[in-house]
Amino acid sequence: MDKFKTFSKSEKLHFNEITVDLLKRLEAYLKNNRGLAHRTIVNYMIDIRTIYNIAIGENWAERNYYPFGRGGYTIKLLESQKIGLTIEEVKLLENAINLTPSQQHALNIWLISFYFAGIRIGDVIQLKWSDFIDNRLRYRMGKNQKLVSLKIPEKAKPILEHYRVLAQDDFVFEELRMVDPNHAKTLRTRIKIVTRTSNRHLKNIALELRITKNLSMHIARHSFGNISGSKIPIHMLQKLYRHSSVTTTIIYQSNFMEDEVDDALDKVVDF
Numbered sequence: 001m002d003k004f005k006t007f008s009k010s011e012k013l014h015f016n017e018i019t020v021d022l023l024k025r026l027e028a029y030l031k032n033n034r035g036l037a038h039r040t041i042v043n044y045m046i047d048i049r050t051i052y053n054i055a056i057g058e059n060w061a062e063r064n065y066y067p068f069g070r071g072g073y074t075i076k077l078l079e080s081q082k083i084g085l086t087i088e089e090v091k092l093l094e095n096a097i098n099l100t101p102s103q104q105h106a107l108n109i110w111l112i113s114f115y116f117a118g119i120r121i122g123d124v125i126q127l128k129w130s131d132f133i134d135n136r137l138r139y140r141m142g143k144n145q146k147l148v149s150l151k152i153p154e155k156a157k158p159i160l161e162h163y164r165v166l167a168q169d170d171f172v173f174e175e176l177r178m179v180d181p182n183h184a185k186t187l188r189t190r191i192k193i194v195t196r197t198s199n200r201h202l203k204n205i206a207l208e209l210r211i212t213k214n215l216s217m218h219i220a221r222h223s224f225g226n227i228s229g230s231k232i233p234i235h236m237l238q239k240l241y242r243h244s245s246v247t248t249t250i251i252y253q254s255n256f257m258e259d260e261v262d263d264a265l266d267k268v269v270d271f
Helices: 002-008 020-033 038-057 087-094 101-115 156-166 184-209 219-228 234-241 246-256 258-269
Strands: 136-140 147-151
Touching: 002 020, 002 038, 020 038, 087 101, 087 184, 087 219, 101 156, 101 184, 101 219
Parallel strands: none
Antiparallel strands: 136 147
């Protein structure tokens, strides 16, 4: 909020003074005067909106002065480019050798995510042996609490068996064994730390294997989307991704349809 204070030239600002015009001028100031990236500016605006919403909830601000939303200031997120690995690149990961134990562990988590249609890392490290019933993975997604049921792919079985031998409790992976699952803030913090550490190991693996893409836990989901391409009907992909709307699946999958677009282009210009 220091940049906001510098911009407003005031130590105190009433909520009803935060207008659409002021927010637009703040955006221009952060971009032109402070040289901040668009995503950073968006984060600032989200923080201001969050504080304003809390203030309304606590009756510190009046809703009729609310400057955000329809007819007001809109926080615009730029569309991000989603890039997944190819089949050849995933095979490089599957066949990687001479990794350190920590690197192999990070890669195992990545592969489990990929094999189960891009499960988010927060869900992967919370998996329990009791989630595996009748050769299926049955669990509830952390993001939206949807129930998921997926067959255990053959490629996932050796990895799971490796950890079953080491199992000390119901958790498949060890990352959350000392964390109270009912303490949401501690759980979120731990997941962030695990993600950051795992991503560092994955980047070193990519360097060794000469994979130039930004290998991270999140790219497992994009890789599944990239490889599935047009092989799987969109309604089936919707179920695999656990999307509420098929429209969401279509929009997501459109990131990986370059071959179809290229073919369509060739049909027009190759004459």
